[in-house]
Amino acid sequence: MRLASVFRPAHLPTRARGVLTCRSFAVQGRRCESTVTGTGKRKPDLGFVFDIDGVLLRSSQPLPGASKSLSLLVKEKIPFLFLTNGGGQTEHERIQRLNELLDLQLDVSRIVQSHTPFKELVRGIDRQEPLEGKTVLVVGGAGDKCRRVAHEYGFKNVVMPGDIFKSHPQIWPFSTAFNSYYDTITEPLPAPIDSDPTRSLKIDAILVFNDPRDWALDIQIITDILLSQKGIIGTYSEKNHNNDLPNKGFLQDDQPPLYFSNPDLIWAATYHQPRLGQGAFISALEGAWKALTGGAELKMTVIGKPHQYTYEYAEQRLLKQREAMTNMDSSEPLKAVYMIGDNPASDIQGANNYHSPYGSTWSSILVRSGVYAGGEPEHKPTTIVDGVEDGVNWGLNKSGWKMTEDIYSQDDADDTTWKSSRDVHANASESANITPEFRKSNMDAIE
Numbered sequence: 001m002r003l004a005s006v007f008r009p010a011h012l013p014t015r016a017r018g019v020l021t022c023r024s025f026a027v028q029g030r031r032c033e034s035t036v037t038g039t040g041k042r043k044p045d046l047g048f049v050f051d052i053d054g055v056l057l058r059s060s061q062p063l064p065g066a067s068k069s070l071s072l073l074v075k076e077k078i079p080f081l082f083l084t085n086g087g088g089q090t091e092h093e094r095i096q097r098l099n100e101l102l103d104l105q106l107d108v109s110r111i112v113q114s115h116t117p118f119k120e121l122v123r124g125i126d127r128q129e130p131l132e133g134k135t136v137l138v139v140g141g142a143g144d145k146c147r148r149v150a151h152e153y154g155f156k157n158v159v160m161p162g163d164i165f166k167s168h169p170q171i172w173p174f175s176t177a178f179n180s181y182y183d184t185i186t187e188p189l190p191a192p193i194d195s196d197p198t199r200s201l202k203i204d205a206i207l208v209f210n211d212p213r214d215w216a217l218d219i220q221i222i223t224d225i226l227l228s229q230k231g232i233i234g235t236y237s238e239k240n241h242n243n244d245l246p247n248k249g250f251l252q253d254d255q256p257p258l259y260f261s262n263p264d265l266i267w268a269a270t271y272h273q274p275r276l277g278q279g280a281f282i283s284a285l286e287g288a289w290k291a292l293t294g295g296a297e298l299k300m301t302v303i304g305k306p307h308q309y310t311y312e313y314a315e316q317r318l319l320k321q322r323e324a325m326t327n328m329d330s331s332e333p334l335k336a337v338y339m340i341g342d343n344p345a346s347d348i349q350g351a352n353n354y355h356s357p358y359g360s361t362w363s364s365i366l367v368r369s370g371v372y373a374g375g376e377p378e379h380k381p382t383t384i385v386d387g388v389e390d391g392v393n394w395g396l397n398k399s400g401w402k403m404t405e406d407i408y409s410q411d412d413a414d415d416t417t418w419k420s421s422r423d424v425h426a427n428a429s430e431s432a433n434i435t436p437e438f439r440k441s442n443m444d445a446i447e
Contacts, residue, residue: 043328045335046399047318048073048080048392049351054342054370055388056082057101059270063369065389067102073392076404079322079334080110083314085262085304085346087113088141088210090149109321114304115149115209115261117313122154128257134204135159135190137225137256139218140278141210144185149209159203161214161221162186164233168193171224172217193234203231208260211278219285222258223292231256240293250296262304264346268371306350315358333358338395340388342370344377352379363398365391 050056056066073080082098095111098104124130135157138150150158165175166186171193175182194200203225212218221233229235230253242249265279282302289298303310315337319330337360341347344366351364366372366381367388385391396403 042077042404043326044076044078044322044401046078046395046401047315047322047334047337048078048395049083049314049318049337049339050080050388051341051343051347051370052082052084052086052098054372055340055367055391056098058369060101062102063387065387065392067104069389069392070102070104070106074104074106076401077322077325078401079318079325081112081314081317081321082110083112083305083310083339085114085264087115087261088145088149089113090152091116109317109324112310112314112317114310115146115207117303117310118150118207118209118259118261119153121205121207121259128205131205132156135202136205136207137161137203137221139206139208139222140212142213144187146209147187150207157190159189159201160186161218163189164193164201164221165217172220175214175217178214195234197229197232197235200235201233203233203256205256206258208258208278208281210261212281215281215284218281219288222285223288226251226255226258226289226298227292228253228255230254247299248294248296250293251299258298258300260300260302260304263302263307264304305346306353308354311350311354311362312357315356315360319358334360336360336395336399337362338365338391338398339363340365340367340391340395342367342372344372344379344381348377348381349379352381363395365394367391 056063056070070080086094091108091111091113094113095106095108098111099106121128122130122132132154133156136150136155136159138146138155138158138160140146141149144160144162147158147160162182163186165172166182167189169176189201191201192199206222206225224233225231227236227240227250229237237249237253237255239245239249239253242252245252260278260282262278263282264277265283266274267277269275282300286298290296305311315334318334318337322328322334323330333356337356339347339351339362341351341364348364348366351362354362356362363382364379366377366384367386367390368374368384369387372384383394385394
């Protein structure tokens, strides 16, 4: 597998400079996000990034201290966001569900899902022309939810594997068992699949938004496209198997780029053993590809935790968020960012390996409230704490952040002291229960 080294929007400078508009909410009984700009001398030079399940929620139930910790950061105008390898729905839907579960009212700018960076492909990135007016194959997710997400991002011509199957059932006859499912979610193709290449449907990019549901159909259609001439379905490139060309001639005929949003091999479901995720689909596709091509390389771009670009994208969002809240120039870097997660193989590895182009120092905070069950993890965090409240406290103390007065309401009057967190990293000596292959932060149960 070859991962693209850069996935940077062509229209953005190295340092983010945009301003996000924060909405004001006045919902009785909820802690609301304010749009009041900070006018004092207190300018936050730190930020927080949170995984969701196992950190803030467990099986759709808030974990202790989650709502309180986030409310404090809102009050202090300290930028933070949620970084999840989950997806399959719009960011508005995801943040709305989070607000309901945590009794908050946070802006959609707070959420980065695995496929959120795909928005940048609409306008184009380095080595990738804008896809706004192109035809893209969107793969994965329940029903046609990912089609709706893609349209919201700005992709105008979206095709899903089910659309191709319903138009030409012979392309994968075994999916006829799922006719009733596809009848409810498919749309007509924008162009026919024709023996004449000048008339046939052409795919300009393949985007795997979420875990595929019909693996065999999806693998068949993706390989058909990657073996085609210029992404035209129904064709077969004459360059394939040409040993005089690089990669035995495969992927040398202007085939479309292939993007994945989540490398996680397995994920924690309600079943007592982990289930296969998008990373397993990648492995299955690679296996079929190597068998078909005699071992040719399958070129792809994979984002999501723990990859560099996903963390860089998150940091850009933090800088824009701080600018919107405080009027600080987004070109002024954060000194410290604290990643709070429960999975050493994604949250912690990603934060540890991330090289900030803005000069920020990232610390990884591993919580015991999720999939981590003790011991010495392969990817060692900066510190290990019991839960999210301890993690936020640890970061605030490390950065020397002084609290403003009246942080809590009268309901919290008997608990206004932000208790000192204990660094338990030195005591983490038990056997680790997380294997290196466990590449999924615990199931994002708010989907």
